[in-house]
Amino acid sequence: MSDRYRIGDYEFDTYEEYLEAQEDVKKIDYITKEVDITDADAALRLYTLIRNKEIVFRSKIGISFSWFLTDVVAKNSQNLLEERRKQEERQEQGNKLKIAGIFCMIGAVLCLSYYGLTVWQDYQKGLEYEKLQDMQNMTGHVIEDSSADSEQDADGKEQEETADKSKKKKTEQAKKQKLTVLSKYKKLYQQNRDLAGWLKIKGTNIDYPVMQTGTDQSDFYLHYDFDKKESDHGSLFLDARNNFTDRDTNLIIYGHNMKDGTMFGGLQNYMDKEYWEQHRELVFDTIYEKARYTVEAVCLSKVNYQDEDTFRYYNFLNAKSKAEFQAFLSNIQQLSVFEHTIDLSYGDELLTLSTCNYYMQDGRLFLIAKKE
Numbered sequence: 001m002s003d004r005y006r007i008g009d010y011e012f013d014t015y016e017e018y019l020e021a022q023e024d025v026k027k028i029d030y031i032t033k034e035v036d037i038t039d040a041d042a043a044l045r046l047y048t049l050i051r052n053k054e055i056v057f058r059s060k061i062g063i064s065f066s067w068f069l070t071d072v073v074a075k076n077s078q079n080l081l082e083e084r085r086k087q088e089e090r091q092e093q094g095n096k097l098k099i100a101g102i103f104c105m106i107g108a109v110l111c112l113s114y115y116g117l118t119v120w121q122d123y124q125k126g127l128e129y130e131k132l133q134d135m136q137n138m139t140g141h142v143i144e145d146s147s148a149d150s151e152q153d154a155d156g157k158e159q160e161e162t163a164d165k166s167k168k169k170k171t172e173q174a175k176k177q178k179l180t181v182l183s184k185y186k187k188l189y190q191q192n193r194d195l196a197g198w199l200k201i202k203g204t205n206i207d208y209p210v211m212q213t214g215t216d217q218s219d220f221y222l223h224y225d226f227d228k229k230e231s232d233h234g235s236l237f238l239d240a241r242n243n244f245t246d247r248d249t250n251l252i253i254y255g256h257n258m259k260d261g262t263m264f265g266g267l268q269n270y271m272d273k274e275y276w277e278q279h280r281e282l283v284f285d286t287i288y289e290k291a292r293y294t295v296e297a298v299c300l301s302k303v304n305y306q307d308e309d310t311f312r313y314y315n316f317l318n319a320k321s322k323a324e325f326q327a328f329l330s331n332i333q334q335l336s337v338f339e340h341t342i343d344l345s346y347g348d349e350l351l352t353l354s355t356c357n358y359y360m361q362d363g364r365l366f367l368i369a370k371k372e
Contacts, residue, residue, distance in 0.1 A: 005017070005018035005021075005339070006334040006335065006336075007021050007022065007025060007061065007300060007335075007337060008061070008299070008300030008301055008302070008335055008337075008359070008360075008363075009300075009301060009302060009310075009335070010059075010060050010061055010064075012059070012060075017059060018339075020058040020059045021059035021060065021061050021062075022337075023058070023059075024057045024058060024059045024061045024062035024065070025061060025271065025300075025337070025359060026271070026272075027055070027057065027062070028061070028062070028065050028358070028359045029268055029271045029359070031046065031055075032268075032357075032358040032359075033268060036259065037069060037072060037358065038072070040076040043069060043072045043073050043076060044073055044076065046069060047069055047070065047073045050066055050069065061359060061360070064359075064360050065358075065359060065360065068358075068360060068361050071361075132188065132208075132209060132226060179245060179288050180288065181287045181288065182285065182287060182288065182289070182290070185197075185198065185285070185287045188209065189287055191226075191227075192211070192226055192227070192228070194211045194212060194213055194221075195209055195210075195211060195226075195287055196210050196211060196212035196237075196238045196244060196286060196287065197209075197210045197238070197244070197284060197285050197286040197287055198210060198283075198284070198285050199236060199253060199282070199283070199284045199353075200282065200283045200284075201266075201279060201281075201282040201283075202279070202281065202282075202283075203278070203279055204266045204269075204279060205261050205262060205265075205266050206264070206266055206267075206282075208235070208236045208255075208263070209226055209235065209236070210235075210236045210237060210238055210253055210284070211226070211235050211236065211237045211238070212237060212238040212239075212240065212242070212244075213237070213240055214240060215240045215241060217240075218239075218240035218241075219237075220237075221234055221235040221236075221237035222234045222237070222254070222256070232256075233256060233258055233262055233263055234255070234256050234263065235255075235263075236253055236254070236255040236263065236264070237253070237254055237255075238251060238252070238253055239251070239252040239253075239254070239314070239317070241317055242317060244286045244288075245286075245288065247349060248317045248318050249316075249317065249318045249319045249325070249348075249349065249350060250316050250317055250318070250319075250350040250351070250352055251284075251350070251351050251352070252314060252317070252351075252352040252354060253284075253351070253352070253353050253354070254354050254355070255267075255353070255354075255355055256355065256356070257355040257356040257357065257365075263355075264353065264354075264355035265355075267353060267355050267365055267367065268357070268365065270295070270298045270365075270367060271298065271337060271365070273338050276295065276298055276338070279295070280294050280295045281293075281294060281295075282294075282295065282351075282369060284351055284369075291371055291372075292371070292372045293351050293369035293370060293371050293372065294369060294370050294372060295367050295368070295369045296342050296343050296344055296368055296369060296370050297332055297333075297336050297342045297344075297367065297368040298336065298337045298338060298365075298367055299313070299332060299335040299336050299337060299365070299366050299367070299368065300335060300337055300357060300359060300363065300364070300365060301313055301335050301363075301364045301366065302360060302361075302362045302363050302364055303362040303364060311331040311335075313331070313332065313335070313352065313354075313364075313366060314352075314354060314364075314366075316328050319346065322346040325345075325346040326346070329342065329344055332344075332368060342368070343370070344368070344370060348370050348371065349370070349371035350368060350369065350370060350371070351368075351369040351370075351371065352366055352367065352368055352369075353366060353367045353369070354366040
């Protein structure tokens with residue numbers, strides 16, 4: 001067993017420290033699922049529990065989270081003091097206080113209205129994705145019953161047999177074939193030509209279209225839905241630098257960590273080893289090709305500053321050599337949440353699912369999956 005242990009960017013000298021850090025990661029994961037730490041009251045209550053040692057962290061990861069929470073409380077306190085100062089000024093204005101009260105009542109009504117509208121929009125958003133899923137599934141069923149599709153299936157089997165004989169020959173043939181959008185995605189592609197594919201993980205809420213834009217609008221779908229309407233949920237989207245037709249070594253899909261579990265909110269469950277073992281299989285079809293993957297690694301990292309000389313998983317798109325791939329694998333092994341040997345090798349086609357994680361400031365959770 002190695003003398004050094006890692007979780008994300010944190011390194012531990014002993015196995016006992018490593019186990020304590022794992023426990024802290026579980027606590028932080030549970031806390032961020034149950035509590036909105038961006039809420040001032042919730043953050044203060046949580047800070048008080050930690051200060052009174054009712055919640056105890058025993059590792060560097062836990063201490064980092066505590067400091068992060070302290071910063072949140074400090075900022076909230078500063079905002080609160082500023083708000084109180086403004087309130088005292090309003091009280092000195094005499095009759096204007098009544099007017100301020102009226103405005104407060106109007107604001108409360110607007111807030112309630114906004115909350116109700118937000119709930120309604122979330123509900124509508126769920127219906128919209130259900131319609132997209134139904135359209136995709138229904139189209140696929142119709143085609144499977146057609147004679148034209150039977151011919152396609154026969155061709156597909158022949159191509160599969162050819163692929164088994166020679167992987168190199170399959171690659172050469174794929175380049176020569178004219179790319180055709182899969183029948184089940186044609187209607188969706190006609191609605192929005194930014195559609196790159198569809199991601200589904202059985203037993204989870206993840207069953208969404210995956211979008212891709214050019215590098216000039218690389219984060220467009222961070223704030224927009226499939227219909228290009230503004231949305232807090234955004235959409236799942238493929239890294240703008242990725243080429244999914246000639247197939248880069250590693251395709252990277254990003255999505256919001258939503259509190260309601262939509263988009264990539266459910267990826268937090270993979271921090272539990274038993275959950276990971278039970279949900280390793282996923283499907284990611286590009287609009288041109290069906291494919292299945294197996295999740296091989298669950299990792300923690302962070303977004304690094306430009307001047308930091310450190311490994312950035314989100315910049316690994318292609319392995320130009322075996323040595324370059326081994327360097328990537330070595331870094332991934334160090335960032336792995338679980339202590340196991342990651343089953344990846346040079347030549348594998350990879351898929352990375354990336355989202356935010358609040359175990360530290362600018363934290364990231366990402367999964368590495370291998371194409372079957």
